[in-house]
Amino acid sequence: MIQRTLVAEPPLDDHAPELERVAALEARGVWAGFGDRQVLTGVDLTLEVGARLALIGSNGSGKTTLLRVLAGALRPTSGEVSIFSHSFSKNQRAARASVGVLGHQSYLYPELTAAENLTFYARLYRVQRCAERVDQMLEVVGLSHRRSDRVGTLSRGMVQRLALARAVVHDPPLLLLDEPDDGLDERSSSTLEAVLSTGAAAPRTILLTTHDLENALRFGDNVAVLHGGQVAAHRSTSSLGVAGLRAWYAAIAAQPRSAARQLVGQPAGTSF
Amino acid sequence: MCDTIATLIWKDLVAETRTKEVFLTGVPFALLILVIFNFAIDVGADRAAEVGAGILWITFTFAGVLGVARSFADERDRGTLEGLLLAPIERSAVYLAKTLVNILFMAVIELVTVPAFVLLFNVEVAWLDLLVVALCGTVGFAGVGTLVAAMVANARSREVLLPLLLLPLQVPVLIASVKATAIVMGAHTEQSWPWMSLLVGYDVVLVAAAVLVFEYVVEE
Secondary structure, eight states, X not given: OOOOOEEEXXXXXXXXXXXXXXXXXXXXXXXXXXXTEEEEEEEEEEEOTTOEEEEEOOTTSSHHHHHHHHHTSSOOSEEEEEETTEETTTOHHHHHHTEEEEOSSOOOXXXXXXXXXXXXXXXXXXXXXXXXXXXXXXXXXXXXXXXTSBGGGSOHHHHHHHHHHHHHTTOOSEEEEESTTTTOOHHHHHHHHHHHHSSOSSOOEEEEEOSOHHHHHHHOSEEEEEETXXXXXXXXXXXXXXXXXXXXXXXXXXXXXXXXXXXXXXXXXXXX | OHHHHHHHHHHHHHHHHHHOHHHXXXXXXXXHHHHXXXXXXXXXXXXXXXXXXXXXXXXXXXXXXXXXXXXXXXXXXXXXXXXXXXXXXXXXXXXXXXXXXXXXHHHHHHHHHHHHHHHHHTOOOOHHHHXXXXXXXXXXXXXXXXXXXXXXXXXXXXXXXXXXXXXXXXXXXXXXXXXXXXXXXXXXXXXXXXXXXHHHHHHHHXXXXXXXXXXXXXXX
């Protein structure tokens, strides 16, 4: 089978450091599933340093599964995932250290306070000047006044903001966000942009999934559609409005899986 | 790795001091078992040490199952286990931290249970010797229990599966612990060191094996 290689290029940036010499994320021929059902059928994906890719797709298209594979939470049936050249199969601790993950679960402990949760994860990731970083992140997500409250007493939106802070507490160069806008009200969602840009020493690479096409345009430089277990189509979000994106996405999603898979035969290395 | 283990233990201890879930279920449950045995079995003075050792370890085991069952069940249910596994830490550190926390929780239960046992069954106890035996038995129990708890954490009927898988694996630990406890309580004149050697050997082999296989147990 001819596979499409999706290469998400970063926006032009002349202060790019040495990190740009390697891809932030590289997935080759990733197959993954549950039991007999294969959800991902040979995904190839490359994100250059600084790229921001919004991944959209219908329910059950495999967005969460792909993110879990890319984060190292789920071992693929076959294929290889590397983070900054560190393969999960060979050097998984180095790969994990470079990734921040926000999944459907907050990964927070309801019995611990907001500050204790961040401190706990900061210690696991060996963050230097841990207390300072925790204070900074609580400030960024607007939860400084609730720092001593147990997470179990926070609202859903606050938990989601704290989970965002948890995902970036170690200042990861690569962020994998599974529907990060879920549970955030309009005002709170503005903190998402602040979190994504806070403290990164290098251009941060971001892969996020969303059902909200407006947020796909807002947070992604490129948008890709996961359909039929593969990245079926992709394009730049520049000069693309919500209506245009909706029409483009609807056209792809309307195709049967087999037709979507034929798209895979397009030239490899397509950049956007 | 020690820093990581300390951080993981700190998290579990803070959570337990706030909820007291293990303490408030384990201690009353253990005391209840002792009281029931006290009413159900008439332990004469001549058999008190021998029978009492068995009763004591049955109590530790049942109360201990409650504690180890929570080790990974809560982490799985809340999704926090994935958060731990995504962190750049040795996965064996998670196992060792959970095992140490379970040992600590069981030790607290034992500290309350043993004086109650002495009072209820009117037995003489060599406290220091009993402490050593209890520690070795608890390490074996918690070592295997933590691994099995991780294995069944995803299962729907984990409350049933845990004792079904754990208790057969605990047979050597329980036999050695009961025999050594009976000896330190004066049931026999023989030396306790052969049983203690078995216990320590079993502890070392089991914990070492658990450290090696834990990564595969929790991997999806």
